[in-house]
Every structure is written in C-alpha cells, then in structure tokens.
Amino acid sequence: MKKIIGLLVVFFLTIVGVILFLRPKEIPQTLTSQLKEKSTEKHIPSVDHSKFTVLKKKFSRAQDVTEACISCHTETHKEVMASSHWNWQREEYVKGRGIIHIGKHNALNNFCIGVEGNEKSCAKCHIGFGMTADLSSFTDSTNIDCLVCHDNSETYAKGAEMSGDPDPSVDLSAVAQSVGLPKRSNCGVCHFYGGGGNNVKHGDLEKSMFEPSKEVDVHMAVEGSNLACVDCHTAENHNLKGKIYSLSSMNRDRSSCEQCHTEAPHAASILNEHTLKVACQTCHIPTYAKVNATKTDWDWSTAGELHDGKPFETDDKDGNHTYLSIKGSFKWGKNLKPEYIWFNGTADHYLLGDTVSDTSKPLEINTLNGSYSDPDSKIIPVKIHRAKQPYDPVTKMLIQPKLFADEKGEGAFWKDFDWARASAVGMKDVGLPFSGKYTFINTEMTWPINHMVAPKEESVKCIECHTNNGSRLAGLNDFYMPARDHSPFIDSAGILLIAVSLLGVFIHGSIRVYSSKKRKEGGAK
Amino acid sequence: MKKQVYIYKSFERFWHWTQAFLIFFLGFTGFEIHGSFTFFGYQNAVEYHNIAAYAFIILIAFAIFWHFSTGEWKQYVPTLTNIKAQINFYLIGIFRDAPHPTKKTVLSKLNPLQRLVYAGLKLLVIPVMVISGLLYMFYRYPQAGGVVGLDINSVEPIALFHTAGAFALVAFVIVHLYLITTGHKPTTNLKAMITGYEDLEEEESEKGSEIKEVAGAEAAADISETETPALPAKNLD
Structure with a gap:
C-alpha cells in the first residue's frame, strides 16, 4: 500500500511538473496593457497654425490655400503627388499581366462600376480640386486638397458634383488655421461612404466608426483606446500603410495587427499556432456591419423603371434604398457573418477591355489569391458583394456605362435611362468597342474585413469552425480540419468494428448465461 | 489445490488502472475533438486531451522501464503453443464449464491469445497513437514551445491514423471488459487486478510472495519451464 502511494505521488508530481513547464508564460497581458497605456498619450503639435500670418487672410480660391501650405511645407506636395491618394493608381506586378498601372481608371467594381466619364461626381472623394475627364488637373500641385485630410475644425466639406472643389459655404481661412493630424472624420468622410452612401462598399467602415462603442470596435472605441485611423495606417512621406484589394494587387505596404500585437499575442500557445494559417481578423471580427447595414447585392438590370416618366426610389424600414431608378435593386445586410477565403496578399482584377468567355459562373471583379498549400496564405474574413451588371455579349467585355452628366441628352444613364446609349457613350470614353448589344451578368467583388474588431470575449469560439454542423469554414475545402472533417471510410469502419465487438460480446455472453443456467438445471435434476 | 497467489504487483496495478483511466479520458476528449459530441467544450477538450497525452507518455516511460527491469516483458512474447486449445475454449469449452486450457501462474499470467x-x-496500437498524437501536436507549428516545425503539409493522414487507432482502442476496451468476466468467477479477474491476489492452482515452490527479486534471466527460464502443455477441453457434465 505504501508503495502504491509512493508511486502515485511520484507520478502526479511528474505530471504537475510537466504542466507547469508547458504552461504559457504570461507576457501578453503586459503587452496589451503597454499598448493601452501608449494609446492614452496625447499628440501635442509642435506648431499652432492659427499663428501663421500666411494663413490669416481671406482665401477666394481653394488653390490659394494650397499655395500657402506649400510656401512653408516646400517639398510636401511632391510626396503627395507620388501617393496613391493623389494618383488613384499604383504600379503593380500582377502574375500573367506583368508590371502595369492599376487604378480607378482601368479597374472596375460592381457598385457604380467605374470612374471613367463620371469624374465630376467621383472627384468628391479625390484629394484634389478641379478634376476633369482628361485629368489635366493632376499635374498642378496647387490642385492638392490639403484640407480634406488635415482640417481639424470639422467644418470643411467638398461640394457635390463640383469636381472636388470645396463647398462654397466653407470658411477657407478658418479651416486653414485649424489644420493638424488627420482625424477619424477626415478619413471617414470618404472611406465610410464609398459606393454612394454610408457603408455601401466596405461593411466594416461606416459612420458608426466616427464614435464607436467598444462592442463595435475595440480599438477606436471612444471610451477605450480611441485610436485614430492614422495610428495604425501610419504614413511615410504621405504614403499611408494599408490598402484595400479592390484596387491593390501586391503584397506590400500593408497595415497589420502584428504591427502592435506581435505574431504570438495569445497566452495559449495553441491559439498562437493558429496564426500560421489564420489571420487575426478571422477570429476577432465575428460580425461586421454591426450598427448600419451594408449593401450585399446590386442588380443593375432592373434600373431604369420610371413612374410617370420620372425616376423614383423605394426604401426598407431602416431607410436603406431597395430600389433606385438610376441604379437598380439592392439587398442589404446587418450584423453579417463574414465569408472566408485563403489569401496570400496578392490579387488580380478585371481590367477594362478584358474579355470574359465563361459567364456560367459569377465573374470575379477582383480575385484574391491563396490556398491551403500556399505557405503565405492565411484564412481571412471577407464581404462578398454580388451584382448583376452590364456586359457586351459580342465583345465579351464588361461595359463601362456613362452614368453621370449635368444635362439630359449627353447619353448619361442617370439622366436618359437608355442602356444602349449610355453603354455606347461610356465605352467610347474609355476607347473600347461596343457592339450595340448588352446584357447583364453576375459578378462578385471581394472586400477583406479588417475593422470592427470585437472585444476578446466575443471572439469566434473554436466550435464555430471546428464542427461538422454549420462551420464558419464550411466553404474552404482544400484541407483537413479536426471536427469538421472525417474520413467516411475510417469512421464507418470504426463504427462497424465497435458494433461487431458489442454484438460479439452480447452473443457470447448470452450463450454463456444460457448454458450455465441449463447446466444448473441439469445438475438440480 | 488452490492457493492465494500475489500475481499483480503494486506497480503493475497502478500502471493498469492509471492507463485505464487515461485511455477512457483520452477517448472521451478525443471523440469530442473528432466532433462526435459536445461535453467539455472544444477548447477545453483539446487542452485536457493534450495534458492527458503527456501524462500517458510519462506513464508509458515508467511502464517500459518496469517491463524491462523486472523481465515482465517476456510475458507478452506471442506464442503459438496452445493457441488452438485457447480458441476452442472461448468458442466451445467456456459454454460447457470446461477448465481454462492455459494455467495461470505468476510467471505466465497470459494465455496465448492474451x-x-x-x-x-x-x-502497434499504442505506438501508433503516441506517434500520431505527437505529430498531431507538432506537425507544422514552428511557434509551439519553440519547437521547430516538422513542416508536414497536412494534418489529414496524421488525424486519420489517430482516429483509426482510437476506434481500435474502443473495440479493445469493449472486448477486454467482457473477457475479464471469463475467469473462475465473473469477478475473479477484476478482484485480482484490484487486490493483486488471485486463487490459483498451486504449483512448484512458488508462494504468494512477491517475486521482484527474481532476476530477468531466471524469470525467463522459469517461464519456459512453467509453460503448461495443452489440456484437452473436458466436458464435466
């Protein structure tokens, strides 16, 4: 007995020792608190722009403000004019295409389709003034709109359909004297409203992010770390880190969670191991569009219906458009679970003039590359926006229609509601042929979800993926995942083996009981 | 003439019951990880399974040392002697209350089928489980405890071996639990594995004392001597 106790003690001491040895070290707690502390440090500007005499005057033109900026910041305009915020394009290497320029001039989307021919309206979200179709404004540094990013008075606004010029009501002198680091509002005014309305495009970037609660975004929460966009999207020479793969193609200049959190931020090593194949966002953004709905589906083919010759709209109970004569029918979603894909940081895009022969499955407007077997790939959460958009069945090209114009009769769909005419004018503007025939094909556009990070308690639980019943990763079938996947052969062979064992034991036992009873009866006789 | 014999030494019993508990626990948490049911919660099941796995590996290390230092390993060397009689016993003799064809002694506790x-x-089965289990933990992840990743491309073959072994162990446990009732009385074997003592046919000079002093070589010699010849299954009716 003593020996047993001794052995037990030795054995369990060994186990306790091993567990203590393998127990995760508790560094991450201090990392998080360090980060929290850092986020409370306030930025103190080294200059007060209201004290500069060059800014204390009445500006009649926005370009004069820019000139005043450049008079002190003598080289900054060169940085800005080299940035993608200015050029709306980047030089990218794309496998199969080589080194090309990809940007808003040649890549399409499945929302308002494209910029070409619609510059006057689209320029509201360009950091410049006086945009025209020939883009001649892009070579003049005084057309840089410093204020849209650096206004800290929250009174600056660009006018609607004014080629990027400020709204006439803006007091340019007051705004110029208030400039500072970009705030959430500076970025949000464009990036929250992409696609023609709040949260239309991204799903994880929308007006609730101006002042979000912790539940909506743990980083930007006003009562929490209260981070500004530029705290993560840091800039070097006016080149901001981070980009969205609606236009980007290469794995570079990305903004990442690891910048602050390191690659192994969890206390449990099994969670750190997951980061090899699973992006942080996959577990830490369980839902997006948490406050306001995002557009999930856009059907251009129904556009053009008129009531008494006039365009009309219908809305759902939350005020989201479900139909617009100028744009077609929409579907919206709120509190959405993302879809998941493998992504290695590189992407390809449908570019103007590409031909599409197979229209049986939806055309990928942007293709995010990746697979399980690719060591650079991780699983990321995405919003997939599905649409039906115009297509020329003869030239096999997506159509860039002319949408916007000031007047009727220029061929713009939003004024004349004539697809054939709008397609002809639009394709002529971009220098591509149009056969005169048009139809509508299904397209998909993939938007990585990176914001609206939830408090850690609300992270995706293991069982939400590791299950064979409605796994979040049910769509990613190029790898084996415990609990989700089984070998039908091994499982059925195993169950059969257990069944045969039980049956054998039952039959053998029954005969034993029966024969021993019989023997006893025989003995009694 | 029957005599109470000390047949299962204290370590042997400790090893047996700890192993029994660990196999049950590993099986239970393992099949939760396999997705067969939900009980502890997935994350807990994985953590518990891993801890139990390390405990099992430590136990195996102790057991291997014990088997070799005592010479007990020789008890497990398979033999064809008497195997037919043993099969006959389980298929026929047992229903007629025939005596066990293999005599159980301290130095030869196991019949040829056992x-x-x-x-x-x-x-086979336990090594497959241990090796596939360790690969399961370390097949790929360079971060885990600073262990350099093995860079195996997919967990699938590892998982399939591990699952197959688990099914084999479940089947073993079912049959094992039944067969321990085939002793002299249904509870004879169970009692023996708990107390260490069993009433066996008296033999040689061996008393109910412990034999741990017996050196491996001697024990081996003894085993071959005490190998009992096949007894015909006799119908006592």
Whole structure:
C-alpha cells in the first residue's frame, strides 16, 4: 500500500511538473496593457497654425490655400503627388499581366462600376480640386486638397458634383488655421461612404466608426483606446500603410495587427499556432456591419423603371434604398457573418477591355489569391458583394456605362435611362468597342474585413469552425480540419468494428448465461 | 489445490488502472475533438486531451522501464503453443464449464491469445497513437514551445491514423471488459487486478510472495519451464 502511494505521488508530481513547464508564460497581458497605456498619450503639435500670418487672410480660391501650405511645407506636395491618394493608381506586378498601372481608371467594381466619364461626381472623394475627364488637373500641385485630410475644425466639406472643389459655404481661412493630424472624420468622410452612401462598399467602415462603442470596435472605441485611423495606417512621406484589394494587387505596404500585437499575442500557445494559417481578423471580427447595414447585392438590370416618366426610389424600414431608378435593386445586410477565403496578399482584377468567355459562373471583379498549400496564405474574413451588371455579349467585355452628366441628352444613364446609349457613350470614353448589344451578368467583388474588431470575449469560439454542423469554414475545402472533417471510410469502419465487438460480446455472453443456467438445471435434476 | 497467489504487483496495478483511466479520458476528449459530441467544450477538450497525452507518455516511460527491469516483458512474447486449445475454449469449452486450457501462474499470467492481443496493443496500437498524437501536436507549428516545425503539409493522414487507432482502442476496451468476466468467477479477474491476489492452482515452490527479486534471466527460464502443455477441453457434465 505504501508503495502504491509512493508511486502515485511520484507520478502526479511528474505530471504537475510537466504542466507547469508547458504552461504559457504570461507576457501578453503586459503587452496589451503597454499598448493601452501608449494609446492614452496625447499628440501635442509642435506648431499652432492659427499663428501663421500666411494663413490669416481671406482665401477666394481653394488653390490659394494650397499655395500657402506649400510656401512653408516646400517639398510636401511632391510626396503627395507620388501617393496613391493623389494618383488613384499604383504600379503593380500582377502574375500573367506583368508590371502595369492599376487604378480607378482601368479597374472596375460592381457598385457604380467605374470612374471613367463620371469624374465630376467621383472627384468628391479625390484629394484634389478641379478634376476633369482628361485629368489635366493632376499635374498642378496647387490642385492638392490639403484640407480634406488635415482640417481639424470639422467644418470643411467638398461640394457635390463640383469636381472636388470645396463647398462654397466653407470658411477657407478658418479651416486653414485649424489644420493638424488627420482625424477619424477626415478619413471617414470618404472611406465610410464609398459606393454612394454610408457603408455601401466596405461593411466594416461606416459612420458608426466616427464614435464607436467598444462592442463595435475595440480599438477606436471612444471610451477605450480611441485610436485614430492614422495610428495604425501610419504614413511615410504621405504614403499611408494599408490598402484595400479592390484596387491593390501586391503584397506590400500593408497595415497589420502584428504591427502592435506581435505574431504570438495569445497566452495559449495553441491559439498562437493558429496564426500560421489564420489571420487575426478571422477570429476577432465575428460580425461586421454591426450598427448600419451594408449593401450585399446590386442588380443593375432592373434600373431604369420610371413612374410617370420620372425616376423614383423605394426604401426598407431602416431607410436603406431597395430600389433606385438610376441604379437598380439592392439587398442589404446587418450584423453579417463574414465569408472566408485563403489569401496570400496578392490579387488580380478585371481590367477594362478584358474579355470574359465563361459567364456560367459569377465573374470575379477582383480575385484574391491563396490556398491551403500556399505557405503565405492565411484564412481571412471577407464581404462578398454580388451584382448583376452590364456586359457586351459580342465583345465579351464588361461595359463601362456613362452614368453621370449635368444635362439630359449627353447619353448619361442617370439622366436618359437608355442602356444602349449610355453603354455606347461610356465605352467610347474609355476607347473600347461596343457592339450595340448588352446584357447583364453576375459578378462578385471581394472586400477583406479588417475593422470592427470585437472585444476578446466575443471572439469566434473554436466550435464555430471546428464542427461538422454549420462551420464558419464550411466553404474552404482544400484541407483537413479536426471536427469538421472525417474520413467516411475510417469512421464507418470504426463504427462497424465497435458494433461487431458489442454484438460479439452480447452473443457470447448470452450463450454463456444460457448454458450455465441449463447446466444448473441439469445438475438440480 | 488452490492457493492465494500475489500475481499483480503494486506497480503493475497502478500502471493498469492509471492507463485505464487515461485511455477512457483520452477517448472521451478525443471523440469530442473528432466532433462526435459536445461535453467539455472544444477548447477545453483539446487542452485536457493534450495534458492527458503527456501524462500517458510519462506513464508509458515508467511502464517500459518496469517491463524491462523486472523481465515482465517476456510475458507478452506471442506464442503459438496452445493457441488452438485457447480458441476452442472461448468458442466451445467456456459454454460447457470446461477448465481454462492455459494455467495461470505468476510467471505466465497470459494465455496465448492474451499474449497476442496485448503484444499487438503495446507494439502497434499504442505506438501508433503516441506517434500520431505527437505529430498531431507538432506537425507544422514552428511557434509551439519553440519547437521547430516538422513542416508536414497536412494534418489529414496524421488525424486519420489517430482516429483509426482510437476506434481500435474502443473495440479493445469493449472486448477486454467482457473477457475479464471469463475467469473462475465473473469477478475473479477484476478482484485480482484490484487486490493483486488471485486463487490459483498451486504449483512448484512458488508462494504468494512477491517475486521482484527474481532476476530477468531466471524469470525467463522459469517461464519456459512453467509453460503448461495443452489440456484437452473436458466436458464435466
């Protein structure tokens, strides 16, 4: 007995020792608190722009403000004019295409389709003034709109359909004297409203992010770390880190969670191991569009219906458009679970003039590359926006229609509601042929979800993926995942083996009981 | 003439019952990880399974040392001697209350079928489970405890071996639990594994004392001597 106790003690001491040895070290707690502390440090500007005499005057033109900026910041305009915020394009290497320029001039989307021919309206979200179709404004540094990013008075606004010029009501002198680091509002005014309305495009970037609660975004929460966009999207020479793969193609200049959190931020090593194949966002953004709905589906083919010759709209109970004569029918979603894909940081895009022969499955407007077997790939959460958009069945090209114009009769769909005419004018503007025939094909556009990070308690639980019943990763079938996947052969062979064992034991036992009873009866006789 | 014999030494019993508990626990948490049911919660099941796995590996290390230092390993060397009689006993004799064809002694506790099954368990199923289990933990992840990743492309073959072994162990446990009732009385074997003592036919000079002093070589010699010849299954009716 003593020996047993001794052995037990030795054995369990060994186990306790091993567990203590393998127990995760508790560094991450201090990392998080360090980060929290850092986020409370306030930025103190080294200059007060209201004290500069060059800014204390009445500006009649926005370009004069820019000139005043450049008079002190003598080289900054060169940085800005080299940035993608200015050029709306980047030089990218794309496998199969080589080194090309990809940007808003040649890549399409499945929302308002494209910029070409619609510059006057689209320029509201360009950091410049006086945009025209020939883009001649892009070579003049005084057309840089410093204020849209650096206004800290929250009174600056660009006018609607004014080629990027400020709204006439803006007091340019007051705004110029208030400039500072970009705030959430500076970025949000464009990036929250992409696609023609709040949260239309991204799903994880929308007006609730101006002042979000912790539940909506743990980083930007006003009562929490209260981070500004530029705290993560840091800039070097006016080149901001981070980009969205609606236009980007290469794995570079990305903004990442690891910048602050390191690659192994969890206390449990099994969670750190997951980061090899699973992006942080996959577990830490369980839902997006948490406050306001995002557009999930856009059907251009129904556009053009008129009531008494006039365009009309219908809305759902939350005020989201479900139909617009100028744009077609929409579907919206709120509190959405993302879809998941493998992504290695590189992407390809449908570019103007590409031909599409197979229209049986939806055309990928942007293709995010990746697979399980690719060591650079991780699983990321995405919003997939599905649409039906115009297509020329003869030239096999997506159509860039002319949408916007000031007047009727220029061929713009939003004024004349004539697809054939709008397609002809639009394709002529971009220098591509149009056969005169048009139809509508299904397209998909993939938007990585990176914001609206939830408090850690609300992270995706293991069982939400590791299950064979409605796994979040049910769509990613190029790898084996415990609990989700089984070998039908091994499982059925195993169950059969257990069944045969039980049956054998039952039959053998029954005969034993029966024969021993019989023997006893025989003995009694 | 029957005599109470000390047949299962204290370590042996400790090893047996700890192993029994660990196999049950590993099986239970393992099939939760397999997705067969939900009980502890997935994350807990994985953590518990891993801790139990390390405990099992430590136990195996102790057991291997014990088997070799005492010479007990020789008890598991498979033999064909008497195997036919043993099969006959389980298929026919047992229903007629025939005596066990293999005499159980301290130095030869296992009948030829047991030798075969236990040797298979120790040399095939458990090693498959331990190796595939360790690969499961370390197949890919360079971060885990600073261990350099093995860079195996997919967990699939590892998982399939591990699952197959688990099914084999479940089947073993079912049959094992039943067969321990085939002793002299249904509870004879269970009692013996708990107390260490069993009433056996008296033999040689061996008393109910412990034999741990017996050196491996001597024990081996003894085993071959005490190998009992096949007894015909006799119908006592």
